[in-house]
Amino acid sequence: MGHVKLHIPGPVEVSERTFRAFCRPMIGHRGQGFKDLYARLQPKLQQLLYTKRPVFLSTSSAWGVMEAAIRNLVRRRVLNCMCGAFSDKWHDVSKRCGKEAEPLQVPWGSPIRAEAVDKKLATGQFDAVTIIHNETSTGVMSPLEEIAALKRKYPDVMFIVDTVSSMSAVKLPFDELGIDVMLAGTQKAFALPPGMTVFVCSEAAMQRAATIPDRGYYFDFLEFQKNAEQNMTPSTPSIPHVYALDDKLDEILAEGLEARFERHRRTNQMVRDWAARHGFTLFPEPGFESRTLTCINNGAKPGGRVIDVPRFQQLVKERGFLIDGGYGKIKGTTFRVSNMGNETEETMAELLAAMDDALKAL
Numbered sequence: 001m002g003h004v005k006l007h008i009p010g011p012v013e014v015s016e017r018t019f020r021a022f023c024r025p026m027i028g029h030r031g032q033g034f035k036d037l038y039a040r041l042q043p044k045l046q047q048l049l050y051t052k053r054p055v056f057l058s059t060s061s062a063w064g065v066m067e068a069a070i071r072n073l074v075r076r077r078v079l080n081c082m083c084g085a086f087s088d089k090w091h092d093v094s095k096r097c098g099k100e101a102e103p104l105q106v107p108w109g110s111p112i113r114a115e116a117v118d119k120k121l122a123t124g125q126f127d128a129v130t131i132i133h134n135e136t137s138t139g140v141m142s143p144l145e146e147i148a149a150l151k152r153k154y155p156d157v158m159f160i161v162d163t164v165s166s167m168s169a170v171k172l173p174f175d176e177l178g179i180d181v182m183l184a185g186t187q188k189a190f191a192l193p194p195g196m197t198v199f200v201c202s203e204a205a206m207q208r209a210a211t212i213p214d215r216g217y218y219f220d221f222l223e224f225q226k227n228a229e230q231n232m233t234p235s236t237p238s239i240p241h242v243y244a245l246d247d248k249l250d251e252i253l254a255e256g257l258e259a260r261f262e263r264h265r266r267t268n269q270m271v272r273d274w275a276a277r278h279g280f281t282l283f284p285e286p287g288f289e290s291r292t293l294t295c296i297n298n299g300a301k302p303g304g305r306v307i308d309v310p311r312f313q314q315l316v317k318e319r320g321f322l323i324d325g326g327y328g329k330i331k332g333t334t335f336r337v338s339n340m341g342n343e344t345e346e347t348m349a350e351l352l353a354a355m356d357d358a359l360k361a362l
């Protein structure tokens, strides 16, 4: 069988163009060639993230930097905002790092709300908070702007934000938001192969990190800063990812950021319309649906149509596309379709036609 095109919420389909950029001859990571590449990348990443801060490159998946943020920034106690599999896991990871951690748990399908975060932070017990902007397991996008606005009220709290499945698809103005860490793995909305994470830290985050012992080496934010000043990474990076990211940023900026955000909005709407047309409801609380993936309700919540998801997935796969059968405790009672990366109205129409056909064949 030929390649099955990925429409799961990561990794997503990688274009031929990106693969070509990925497969260039190696260079030394301490040589001028690499430094030039790194320096060329910076303004493009800063433009994408609306920041003047240096943007760091970590050779790891997102969890590397998610764990690093805990190890670098939590001194006393961290508040983990939990609304799905990834954000729930971050609480476990915080404890595994030996930190005092408290959950702010909402039911899966609900967003994290600023009022709830405010109430917790008002206790004065926390010096850091973790938030996942786009909870990929439930397809919920939390109101980041409102949550980030709390930073002004609690300037000493580190706001650590996972934008793994939203970065580059949705506007995330880092400086304006005023948050402290924002990170994303490259295999989601960037549509690069997995293996690299892009992240940015505020000045305050760097100052906090400097006061925290036991930051280790590989993920020490101060090492990233020191090396970035020389246009380098602390250790040997995945150089193919840096090539591919350089090329991808050219592609993104040529399309135009606003145009890219709008494209994701339109392609996402197509999936929502598909679901409604076939009698399905969505899993997220109305008004908090993600713009990069759609989590379709299949019995997890009352209402809407229910189908045999594994069979449906198989039928869609036979038609050339891989969709996701639900994650964690909502596996099978939801299913997910990604519109991240290079997908256009034309390519999404192909997928949705295959899904129509598969539904008929059920």
Ligand SMILES: *Cc1c(COP(=O)(O)O)cnc(C)c1O
Binding pocket: 010, 061, 062, 063, 064, 086, 132, 134, 135, 136, 137, 162, 163, 164, 165, 185, 188, 194
């Ligand atoms: C995929 C994902 C992660 C984990 O990324 P890895 O690349 O597996 O480390 C974390 N958070 C969110 C929101 C994700 O979508």
